[in-house]
Amino acid sequence: MADSGSEEIAVIGNTDLTPSESENNLKNTMVEKGTNLLKRMEINVAEAEKRTGKNAVNMQETYTVYLIETRPVDAASEGTNPVPDSLWRRYSEFELLRNYLLVAYPFVVVPPLPEKRAEFVWHKLTADNMDPDFVERRRVGLENFLLRVASHQVLSNDKIFYSFLTEENGWKETVFETGFQAKADSRLKALNATFRVKNPDKRFAEMKHYGDELQSVISQLLRVRARAADRLYGVYKVHGNYGRVFSEWSAIEKEMGDGLQSAGHHMDAYAASVDDILEEEEHYADQLKEYLFYADAVRAVCRKHELTQFELEMAAQDLTSKKQQREELATGTVRTFSLKGMTSKLFGQETPEQREAKLKMLETQIEEGEELVKERNTECDEYVKSAWVDIERFKEQKDHDLREALISYAIMQISMCKKGIQVWNNAKECFSKM
Amino acid sequence: MSAVPLLRGGGQLTDVRCLSEIKTPARSSEISSSSSGAMSLGTPRSLASSGQKNIQDIRHPLCAAEESASSRSADALIHPGSGAATGGGGGEKDLSLPNGTPVETSSPASSSSLLNRLQLDDDLDGETRDLFVTVDDPKKHVSTMETYITYRVCTKTTRTEFDLPEYSVRRRYQDFDWLRNKLEESQPTHLIPPLPEKFVMKGVVDRFSEEFVDTRRKALDKFLKRVADHPVLSFNEHFNAFLSAKDLNKRQGLALLTKMGESVKYVTGGYKLRGRPIEFAAMGDYLDMFTQKLGTIDRIAQRIIKEQSEFLLELREYGPVYSSWSSFEEELHDPLEGVSGCVSNCSSALDELTEDMSEEFLPVLKEYVLYIESMKTVLKKRDQVQAEYETKLEAVVFREDKKTPVPTDVEKCQDRVECFNADLKADWDRWQNNKRQDFRQLLTGMADKNIQYYEKCLAAWESLIPSLQDKQEARDETN
Numbered sequence: 001m002a003d004s005g006s007e008e009i010a011v012i013g014n015t016d017l018t019p020s021e022s023e024n025n026l027k028n029t030m031v032e033k034g035t036n037l038l039k040r041m042e043i044n045v046a047e048a049e050k051r052t053g054k055n056a057v058n059m060q061e062t063y064t065v066y067l068i069e070t071r072p073v074d075a076a077s078e079g080t081n082p083v084p085d086s087l088w089r090r091y092s093e094f095e096l097l098r099n100y101l102l103v104a105y106p107f108v109v110v111p112p113l114p115e116k117r118a119e120f121v122w123h124k125l126t127a128d129n130m131d132p133d134f135v136e137r138r139r140v141g142l143e144n145f146l147l148r149v150a151s152h153q154v155l156s157n158d159k160i161f162y163s164f165l166t167e168e169n170g171w172k173e174t175v176f177e178t179g180f181q182a183k184a185d186s187r188l189k190a191l192n193a194t195f196r197v198k199n200p201d202k203r204f205a206e207m208k209h210y211g212d213e214l215q216s217v218i219s220q221l222l223r224v225r226a227r228a229a230d231r232l233y234g235v236y237k238v239h240g241n242y243g244r245v246f247s248e249w250s251a252i253e254k255e256m257g258d259g260l261q262s263a264g265h266h267m268d269a270y271a272a273s274v275d276d277i278l279e280e281e282e283h284y285a286d287q288l289k290e291y292l293f294y295a296d297a298v299r300a301v302c303r304k305h306e307l308t309q310f311e312l313e314m315a316a317q318d319l320t321s322k323k324q325q326r327e328e329l330a331t332g333t334v335r336t337f338s339l340k341g342m343t344s345k346l347f348g349q350e351t352p353e354q355r356e357a358k359l360k361m362l363e364t365q366i367e368e369g370e371e372l373v374k375e376r377n378t379e380c381d382e383y384v385k386s387a388w389v390d391i392e393r394f395k396e397q398k399d400h401d402l403r404e405a406l407i408s409y410a411i412m413q414i415s416m417c418k419k420g421i422q423v424w425n426n427a428k429e430c431f432s433k434m
Numbered sequence: 435m436s437a438v439p440l441l442r443g444g445g446q447l448t449d450v451r452c453l454s455e456i457k458t459p460a461r462s463s464e465i466s467s468s469s470s471g472a473m474s475l476g477t478p479r480s481l482a483s484s485g486q487k488n489i490q491d492i493r494h495p496l497c498a499a500e501e502s503a504s505s506r507s508a509d510a511l512i513h514p515g516s517g518a519a520t521g522g523g524g525g526e527k528d529l530s531l532p533n534g535t536p537v538e539t540s541s542p543a544s545s546s547s548l549l550n551r552l553q554l555d556d557d558l559d560g561e562t563r564d565l566f567v568t569v570d571d572p573k574k575h576v577s578t579m580e581t582y583i584t585y586r587v588c589t590k591t592t593r594t595e596f597d598l599p600e601y602s603v604r605r606r607y608q609d610f611d612w613l614r615n616k617l618e619e620s621q622p623t624h625l626i627p628p629l630p631e632k633f634v635m636k637g638v639v640d641r642f643s644e645e646f647v648d649t650r651r652k653a654l655d656k657f658l659k660r661v662a663d664h665p666v667l668s669f670n671e672h673f674n675a676f677l678s679a680k681d682l683n684k685r686q687g688l689a690l691l692t693k694m695g696e697s698v699k700y701v702t703g704g705y706k707l708r709g710r711p712i713e714f715a716a717m718g719d720y721l722d723m724f725t726q727k728l729g730t731i732d733r734i735a736q737r738i739i740k741e742q743s744e745f746l747l748e749l750r751e752y753g754p755v756y757s758s759w760s761s762f763e764e765e766l767h768d769p770l771e772g773v774s775g776c777v778s779n780c781s782s783a784l785d786e787l788t789e790d791m792s793e794e795f796l797p798v799l800k801e802y803v804l805y806i807e808s809m810k811t812v813l814k815k816r817d818q819v820q821a822e823y824e825t826k827l828e829a830v831v832f833r834e835d836k837k838t839p840v841p842t843d844v845e846k847c848q849d850r851v852e853c854f855n856a857d858l859k860a861d862w863d864r865w866q867n868n869k870r871q872d873f874r875q876l877l878t879g880m881a882d883k884n885i886q887y888y889e890k891c892l893a894a895w896e897s898l899i900p901s902l903q904d905k906q907e908a909r910d911e912t913n
Contacts, residue, residue, distance in 0.1 A: 210762065217759045224752045231745035238741055241734045249727040252720060256870055263877070399765040406769050407902045410776070410895050417892035421885055428881035434874040 037156035038147065042071045043165065045143035046086070048135050064135055065090045066142055070165050087168035091116070094142060096175055097164050101155060103180045103187055106304045107387035108155060109394040111148035112293030114141025120222040120285065122229035122278065133279070137286055144290070154390075190307050197306050198313055201384055207391055208302035215295040218288050225285060229278050240271030259434035266427040273423070277416050284412065287405040291398060298394065301387050308383050312376040319369035326362045329355060566590040567662045567677065569655035572647045573604075582606050583647055585654060589677045595669060601678045607632070609682050610654055616672040617661070618808075623857040624667060625812055625865055627660035628804035629653070630797065645789075649797050656801070660868070666857070705821030711855070717862060718813055725806050732799045735791065742788045746781060753777035769902050776894045783890035790883050798876050802869070809865070816854050823847035 047067040055061045071084035094113055101110050118134050128134065146165070149155045160178065163171050246264030250257040571586040589601040610629055617626045630653035640646060661667045676682065710718075753774045760770035826844045 213762050217755060221752075221755045221759070224748060224755060228745060228748035228752055231741060231748055234741040235738060235745055238734060238737050241737075242731070245727055245730045245734065249724075249731075252723045252727075256873070259874075402766055403769055403902065406773055407899065410773070410898050410902060413776075413895045414892060414899075417888045417895065420888040421892065424881045424884040424888070428878055428885070431874060431877040431881055434870065434877070 036153065037150040037162070040073055041150070041165075042069075042073055042084070043143070043146050043150055044069050045139050045146065048139050049088070050130075051090075062130070063090055064130075064138075066139055068146070068165060085166065087166070089164070091138070091142075093164070093172070094145065096172065097161065098145075099184055100160055100175050100178065100180050101149070101158065102300070103183045104158065104160075104178075105154060106187070107301060107383055108152070108390050109294065109297045109301055110155070111145050111152075112290060112297060113145055114138050114286070115289060115293075120226045120289070122226040122233070133282075137282060141286060141290075187304075195306075195310050197310050200306055200309055203388065203391075204302045204305045204384075208299055208306075211295045211299040211302065215292060215299075218292040218295070222285060222288055222292070225281075229281060233274055233278060236271050236274035236277075238271075239267050243268035243271070256434045259430045259432075263427045263430035266423055266430065270420075270423045270427075273419055277412075277419075280412050284405060284409045287401070291402065294394070294398070298391065301391065305380075305383060305387060308376070308380045312373070312380045315369065315372045315376050319366065319373050322362060322366050322369055326359065326366060329359055329362065563663075564592045565662045565668055567655075567658045569651055569658055572651050574642060581642070583642065583650075585651055587658065587677060595674055596678060598678070603677065603680065603682075605676070605682070607650070607654075609676065610657065612682070613672055613676045614657075617667060617670060620670060620672065621667060622812070622815055623854040624664070625805075625809050625858070625861040626667070627657050628801055628808055629657055630801065631804070645793050649793050652794075653797060653801060664861075664864070705818060705825045707817045707821040708824050710817060710820075713859070714813060714816060714855075717858075718810070721806050721810055721813070725803060728799055728803050728806070732796065732803075735795055735799070739788050739791055739796075742784060746784050746788065749777060749781045749784065753781065772898050772901055776898050779894040780891045783887050783894075787883055787887040791880070795876065795880055798872065802872070812858065816851075816858055819847070819854050820851050823851045 045066050046069045048064050049067070050062060051065050052060060052062050065088040067086055067088055069084040069086045071082065091113075098110060098113055101108070114137070117129060118131075149161060155161060160171075160175055163174060167174075243264040246260045246267065250260035250264070253260065566589065568588045569585050570588070572583050573585075575582055575584055584604040584606045587601075587603050587605050589596070591599060607629075611632060614626060614629055617624075630650050661670075661673055667673060753776075756770045756774035756777065760767045760774065763770060823844070826847050830841060830844050
């Protein structure tokens with residue numbers, strides 16, 4: 001539920017969604033009903049470019065910008081193929097957009113951005129943010145992010161998101177005008193604070209636990225995979241040495257020479273093939289990484305529930321204590337220890353007028369308190385309702401996406417095996433001619 | 435097959451025997467003298483079953499004497515038609531320094547031996563081989579003093595040198611080692627195949643593990659087969675004893691050694707070599723370069739095995755992570771378990787590949803390095819023999835005038851050189867052939883193992899795909 005207030009935030013669309021109605025996919029395959037930006041507009045992040053400029057502290061810096069192209073769907077299908085609208089954005093602007101969405105839609109599992117810095121790298125070289133491979137993978141990741149937001153029932157209708165895609169200048173100011181930053185700070189604070197909730201929704205507690213486990217297991221998987229990739233690289237590359245020694249050896253042989261020489265070429269080819277293999281595997285790693293970060297987003301949603309629940313419980317608790325005070329005042333019995341009670345005992349009781357005033361104040365407070373509890377209760381209920389809907393949506397999306405990722409991983413492995421068989425068969429033929 | 439120069443001196447069977455070769459007592463009495471001064475031992479005789487005969491047609495050993503008698507007279511009519519330098523019968527010797535193309539006279543005996551030699555080499559195709567040897571069935575023996583392994587050595591043969599057509603004896607590594615030493619001593623002009631390494635560090639390698647024993651067995655089998663295929667070595671009496679004697683009396687050969695005396699040992703003391711014949715220099719160079727390449731290949735192979743082992747370690751950690759992930763997933767449980775199983779299968783396949791390469795590839799490389807080392811030693815010996823001859827010849831030439839005949843001592847040296855060169859050249863060609871076959875087999879085997887590894891992995895992943903896609907279709911249907 002969007003927070004009410006003076007902020008100008010786009011009106012949310014229909015929040016009563018059934019899980020089956022919203023299913024996100026990795027690329028452009030959409031199965032959508034209802035309003036959805038992606039149905040109307042094609043989005044892609046086409047290019048990346050290096051820029052240099054002065055930053056906030058007036059120092060020269062080099063950064064990368066990404067070209068976002070948009071085009072109305074109808075135009076393309078009509079065959080006219082107009083030139084797409086485009087603008088340039090850098091990574092920090094994407095971050096800003098996402099932070100805004102997190103605050104504006106706390107009940108949504110907001111899609112994550114590709115990683116800020118290269119982690120879980122298998123080869124020390126690719127840890128560089130300026131590395132073209134890294135930039136390329138980031139471009140793909142940013143496009144993926146936009147597509148996911150654009151296909152989300154709720155997020156896709158956001159005006160700030162729309163202007164991110166269409167208005168190059170002044171967008172930043174518009175975002176800041178929403179005043180979301182203040183909320184962002186308090187939200188962060190609240191999410192990080194430790195507090196105990198008495199009656200959290202069990203499902204959210206379980207989901208939070210799931211998020212923890214998912215994050216842990218994917219981290220481990222990525223780490224081991226990176227180490228394995230390093231080793232695999234070594235295995236393939238050392239075979240290249242065979243190429244050289246076979247060539248040298250063939251020089252001192254008569255009949256064996258040709259076979260050896262050509263076999264050596266195949267060994268070189270084998271060694272070279274690992275680069276493509278590992279490049280492809282990075283794509284798989286990126287798919288896992290997306291869900292590593294998604295786990296964090298899930299946890300944030302669960303945490304927000306705890307927060308709203310906590311605030312409800314606080315309000316309820318406050319109300320209860322006020323009611324108790326009223327009772328004590330009215331009946332004159334002191335059930336709980338209070339300083340007032342003590343002082344009144346010591347210094348004598350209050351005058352009836354004073355008591356009357358106090359009672360009246362309490363009544364007002366209780367009335368307000370009841371309103372607050374009612375409000376928070378509604379808030380909590382609505383939050384639970386809409387958040388759970390999105391969590392269900394997320395679960396389906398995750399199951400689908402990860403299954404697809406595993407399938408494509410298996411296909412990758414099959415391709416690698418077939419290449420290996422081919423190379424070694426070629427080499428075998430050469431050996432047999434020795 | 436390079437041309438074999440006809441040499442003076444008879445040769446038993448198919449090879450020209452040099453003075454140093456030991457004959458069995460029965461045969462040493464048969465000495466045919468060809469032209470003046472030439473000393474040769476042994477009669478040329480054709481193999482009882484060389485070339486034309488089947489095993490069924492083999493006569494009883496007692497017929498052998500008749501056989502050789504008749505063949506000898508027949509052989510005498512044969513004039514050497516092929517081969518390199520041949521001369522007439524008898525006559526003066528050429529006093530030119532040996533430079534690789536010996537010019538000498540030939541005797542009927544040696545010409546027949548040439549033919550026989552050529553015939554036997556054809557036999558190496560295996561179709562008319564008459565001596566089969568295998569090493570198998572390793573067994574552990576535990577005694578109070580020591581524990582050791584013996585291997586069964588089986589022989590099947592139609593040769594008359596053997597009393598029986600079949601033998602089955604038990605031998606241990608020590609016995610093989612003894613045999614090789616004896617062969618080296620008694621046939622110093624020939625290339626003796628190598629044995630697997632003698633010493634193993636007790637802490638590092640388990641001498642009784644299945645892998646070690648099997649690797650050793652294969653190498654011992656190869657060793658005996660190579661000796662059995664050699665036209666000269668296979669007729670060595672020590673080899674015969676090794677294959678047939680119930681109890682190998684390792685002191686057996688000593689008595690004969692002392693009889694032959696000095697002709698056995700090449701007293702090669704610091705003679706300086708003038709010029710190494712080109713072909714032997716080329717052999718030396720080739721061996722040096724080849725050893726180098728083998729060393730490099732060995733290093734590369736070991737490195738690959740190491741990297742593969744480390745990769746395997748990571749895989750063994752990688753697979754189980756999918757399993758633990760599946761434990762808290764519902765829909766994804768089966769796919770994740772499937773991937774875990776796949777990775778596990780690939781790990782096993784990789785384990786097998788690494789093991790195979792360790793056990794079958796590396797030992798052969800090592801063997802060849804050892805082989806080459808012993809070959810280089812033989813080449814050095816040859817150099818020494820030539821050097822001795824040159825020095826002695828010079829001494830004579832400068833001291834006497836040309837009219838006096840050359841002392842027999844120098845002639846003996848010349849003989850030695852020529853025999854050595856001939857033996858070596860023949861063995862070299864044989865070795866090159868074997869080497870080519872061996873390496874073709876070795877490298878093809880390596881390729882095969884890698885192919886098998888990838889095929890196993892391929893099968894595992896391919897079988898996973900339908901199960902990964904299965905639920906997807908089922909789900910889409912219900913939607």
